[in-house]
């Protein structure tokens with residue numbers, strides 16, 4: 001392997017240690033940061049992610065409640081809960097864990113969630129602020145990616161970046177954030193033609209596809225920075241598999257994120273840091 005590792009786990013540890021200090025300072029002033037979560041109880045992956053987020057919250061001193069969304073939760077119940085949490089001054093962040101059960105309209109629910117508590121940065125208001133270059137909470141996963149690049153001093157100005165994937169929580173905001181950092185950005189998706197050739201031109205590749213090891217080593221320009229946001233379960237393989245074929249890509253890339261230990265821990269660290277910021281804002285705005 002010739003690539004250097006963009007170590008998301010190590011940076012997330014550092015971030016969490018700094019967040020703990022900020023939380024201690026808040027608690028000393030009578031504010032305990034609180035993140036409340038709404039999660040589909042029947043979705044084992046969501047429940048697992050929420051447990052992991054809760055564990056890291058507890059480590060830095062963020063408290064919170066989880067509310068189960070079930071097949072019997074109506075849209076009115078969901079909206080009612082979000083409005084209640086919006087109005088509760090003790091709640092600083094609200095996380096609507098995706099996906100919700102199919103009978104619920106997730107977009108309608110997100111439109112209700114107050115931007116000042118949208119610590120996952122995925123409501124239309126927060127995304128609009130990103131598009132408009134206005135301050136606001138940024139999406140946790142792309143924010144984690146940008147912080148990782150910044151930490152390792154990766155140059156983005158004038159660089160060719162290719163983001164593979166255009167989801168509202170990952171691909172699109174990641175592309176916009178790279179654009180804000182003055183990269184020249186291409187967004188690729190399932191209808192993109194000659195994807196391998198497009199990737200070969202990239203100084204920075206962000207894979208956000210959900211297809212195990214789709215990005216092969218020979219798609220990578222020598223020395224490029226490769227960020228793998230994917231995590232996929234593959235029959236017969238232990239643990240999560242990224243969207244990038246790590247073995248071959250790491251022979252060519254200059255920098256690469258591992259899976260696990262790259263983008264995943266940075267996502268949670270960014271969520272926590274947004275939540276601490278939301279709690280700090282309540283003091284500033286007093």
Ligand code: NAP
Pocket residue numbers: 141164165166167168169170171188189190191192195208209210211229230231232243263264267268
């Ligand atoms: P998604 O909503 O399913 O979006 C996938 C995107 O990939 C879509 O834009 C799709 O294009 C595109 N795509 C699919 N097949 C393609 C192909 N053959 N060539 C090029 N583009 C293709 O997924 P997501 O929520 O963005 O998640 C993407 C990956 O990131 C998943 O592995 C997920 O588990 C992971 N993830 C990780 C984190 C983290 O914290 N690390 C957080 C969220 C998600 P179309 O738009 O044309 O369909």
